Amino acid sequence: MKEIDELNLPEDLKYAEDHEWVRQNGDKVVIGINDYAQDQLGDIVFVELPPVGESFEKGAEFGTVESVKAVSELIMPLSGEILAINTQLEDAPELVNQSPYADGWMIEIKPSDPSELDALLTRDAYLAMLKG
Amino acid sequence: MNEPLGTTGLVLNEPLLWEKGQKGRCGYSLPKSDVDASPLDAKFVGEGPDFPDLSEVEIVRHYTRLSTWNFGVDTGMYPLGSCTMKYNPKTNERQAAQHGLALAHPLLPGKLSQGALQLLYELEHLLAEITGMEAVSLQPAAGAHGELAGMLLFYAYHQDHGSPRSKILVPDTAHGTNPASASLCGYKSVGIKSNEQGVLSPETVADHMDTDTAGIMVTNPNTLGLFEDHMKTIADIVHAKGGLVYADGANMNAVMGIVNMLDVGVDVLHLNLHKTFSTPHGGGGPGSGPVCVSKLLEPYLPVPRVVKAENQYRLSEDFPKSFGKLHAFYGNFGVMVKAYSYILSLGADLKKVSQLAVLNANYIKEQLRDVFELAYDRPCMHECVFSDKRQAAHKVTTLDMAKRLIDYGFHPPTIYFPLVVPGAIMIEPTESESKEDLDRFITACRTIVAEAEKSPEDLHAAPTRTRTRRLDETTAARNPCLTG
Numbered sequence: 001m002k003e004i005d006e007l008n009l010p011e012d013l014k015y016a017e018d019h020e021w022v023r024q025n026g027d028k029v030v031i032g033i034n035d036y037a038q039d040q041l042g043d044i045v046f047v048e049l050p051p052v053g054e055s056f057e058k059g060a061e062f063g064t065v066e067s068v069k070a071v072s073e074l075i076m077p078l079s080g081e082i083l084a085i086n087t088q089l090e091d092a093p094e095l096v097n098q099s100p101y102a103d104g105w106m107i108e109i110k111p112s113d114p115s116e117l118d119a120l121l122t123r124d125a126y127l128a129m130l131k132g
Numbered sequence: 133m134n135e136p137l138g139t140t141g142l143v144l145n146e147p148l149l150w151e152k153g154q155k156g157r158c159g160y161s162l163p164k165s166d167v168d169a170s171p172l173d174a175k176f177v178g179e180g181p182d183f184p185d186l187s188e189v190e191i192v193r194h195y196t197r198l199s200t201w202n203f204g205v206d207t208g209m210y211p212l213g214s215c216t217m218k219y220n221p222k223t224n225e226r227q228a229a230q231h232g233l234a235l236a237h238p239l240l241p242g243k244l245s246q247g248a249l250q251l252l253y254e255l256e257h258l259l260a261e262i263t264g265m266e267a268v269s270l271q272p273a274a275g276a277h278g279e280l281a282g283m284l285l286f287y288a289y290h291q292d293h294g295s296p297r298s299k300i301l302v303p304d305t306a307h308g309t310n311p312a313s314a315s316l317c318g319y320k321s322v323g324i325k326s327n328e329q330g331v332l333s334p335e336t337v338a339d340h341m342d343t344d345t346a347g348i349m350v351t352n353p354n355t356l357g358l359f360e361d362h363m364k365t366i367a368d369i370v371h372a373k374g375g376l377v378y379a380d381g382a383n384m385n386a387v388m389g390i391v392n393m394l395d396v397g398v399d400v401l402h403l404n405l406h407k408t409f410s411t412p413h414g415g416g417g418p419g420s421g422p423v424c425v426s427k428l429l430e431p432y433l434p435v436p437r438v439v440k441a442e443n444q445y446r447l448s449e450d451f452p453k454s455f456g457k458l459h460a461f462y463g464n465f466g467v468m469v470k471a472y473s474y475i476l477s478l479g480a481d482l483k484k485v486s487q488l489a490v491l492n493a494n495y496i497k498e499q500l501r502d503v504f505e506l507a508y509d510r511p512c513m514h515e516c517v518f519s520d521k522r523q524a525a526h527k528v529t530t531l532d533m534a535k536r537l538i539d540y541g542f543h544p545p546t547i548y549f550p551l552v553v554p555g556a557i558m559i560e561p562t563e564s565e566s567k568e569d570l571d572r573f574i575t576a577c578r579t580i581v582a583e584a585e586k587s588p589e590d591l592h593a594a595p596t597r598t599r600t601r602r603l604d605e606t607t608a609a610r611n612p613c614l615t616g
Contacts, residue, residue: 001524001529045609046609046610066609068606068609069531
């Protein structure tokens with residue numbers, strides 16, 4: 001497993017305490033799990049994502065990710081409606097390990113309260129949280 | 133013996149049955165027919181199933197060879213945390229194989245089944261005595277089935293009191309099946325975090341408990357192997373809001389004859405007869421997960437129930453508030469016979485079983501705490517939980533060390549569970565192991581820790597002495613091959 005200083009955590013993303021990343025894209029937001037999460041989970045073997053059109057509150061479980069070690073919940077970092085899901089993950093869950101910020105993205109949402117974005121962590125704040 | 137337990141030896145390969153045999157070969161001979169041949173309607177005639185043609189010796193060797201690839205508790209120590217892989221005394225098998233019990237048919241009339249019914253009746257009362265509870269149903273066929281029975285009892289109770297509820301509190305140290313059982317019964321599980329001591333805080337329970345919450349599911353001792361010492365206070369909080377307390381008794385091996393579950397506020401407790409009361413298990417069964425309840429919940433127990441009147445035993449469905457039937461006939465009878473045999477063999481020494489199980493786990497904890505990171509530094513119950521935190525610097529994980537234990541002749545402990553401890557190594561030695569065997573296990577663990585520092589690559593390659601090397605679990609999970 002990676003040491004904290006070996007982690008790839010891009011500067012231009014926001015991070016949630018539950019290890020999701022968030023990328024703002026106009027009035028839409030793309031969400032996935034970050035390098036720390038995929039590294040801790042180990043080889044991911046299954047990703048379960050919600051149907052398009054469903055809405056979730058911030059903090060709600062929007063899916064699960066299963067690795068050889070465990071099944072973990074995916075937690076909404078923001079409230080919003082699911083606009084798209086990464087259907088490629090159905091057949092290629094390894095994309096989350098290989099490319100957590102690009103090909104391994106999970107959902108695209110329309111935030112219902114964009115001000116929630118401000119409560120998310122910057123790269124530095126997230127790193128500080130990991131270091132405890 | 134001074135040699136290490138794990139060694140290499142000649143192991144025979146064996147193909148699938150479908151790759152053996154020859155057309156026309158046969159392993160049985162039917163007796164000569166004593167009736168004339170009769171034509172068969174064409175609609176019953178067709179291709180037979182695709183079975184290989186094999187001789188008797190081919191079949192016997194097939195299964196005998198496969199058995200030599202196996203590792204069981206009769207082979208060696210099996211410290212699989214949370215699973216209570218204790219030694220299963222052979223007398224249990226002998227009793228369960230008695231023709232009167234093994235060949236009893238569930239459709240026989242009660243008057244011809246008095247012995248079997250008496251055994252069920254007495255086993256229920258023995259389990260009530262061991263746990264302190266007031267009534268028992270032996271129907272549930274496994275632990276999770278017992279959990280479901282518990283949730284159905286909650287549901288039936290709240291319905292009967294005209295106040296159906298929607299939520300169940302489940303701590304993060306509960307068994308993983310608890311939230312699933314609650315969901316299956318239509319409840320929404322609300323996760324509760326354990327405190328820095330690894331147990332539940334009454335305050336946290338109070339914060340979450342409300343009048344829409346049907347109750348709480350507590351595994352005690354919990355999956356960290358720690359005793360929930362605020363159990364009574366927590367039960368009081370839950371009861372004060374009209375809720376019920378479910379105790380997952382999967383870890384009962386730590387507290388038999390020591391904790392009176394009724395006294396600490398439990399309304400339903402399930403037991404795993406196959407674990408605590410010694411039946412060979414693993415690989416899917418057979419199991420038995422009786423539910424033990426207080427008088428409050430007795431009316432809702434599943435039917436049929438065994439009743440005794442005028443020195444006769446019979447099965448009765450006459451319990452109008454019962455939530456119904458849970459299993460065909462009356463559960464897994466064979467497992468009940470073994471549990472009955474185990475309980476009668478040990479008698480009052482059942483308490484000693486728990487004491488020794490706890491002593492063994494604490495011995496391992498103390499002997500390994502200087503090399504493995506201890507998740508919670510306090511006396512444990514029947515199992516102790518370490519992690520791979522100190523080996524992380526050498527890039528050696530819990531999985532690597534568990535695989536290496538196989539080379540040394542031990543079944544690996546439970547790993548990566550409970551989830552609250554990253555890289556968890558959960559060791560449950562049970563009472564079965566002698567001090568010599570515990571010391572052998574401890575020596576193997578210490579050797580592996582030393583290897584992690586000096587030659588981590590050996591651990592990444594482990595196991596190396598086995599017939600099959602490190603399996604590709606990822607590919608197996610991503611592309612499972614489910615046919616022969």
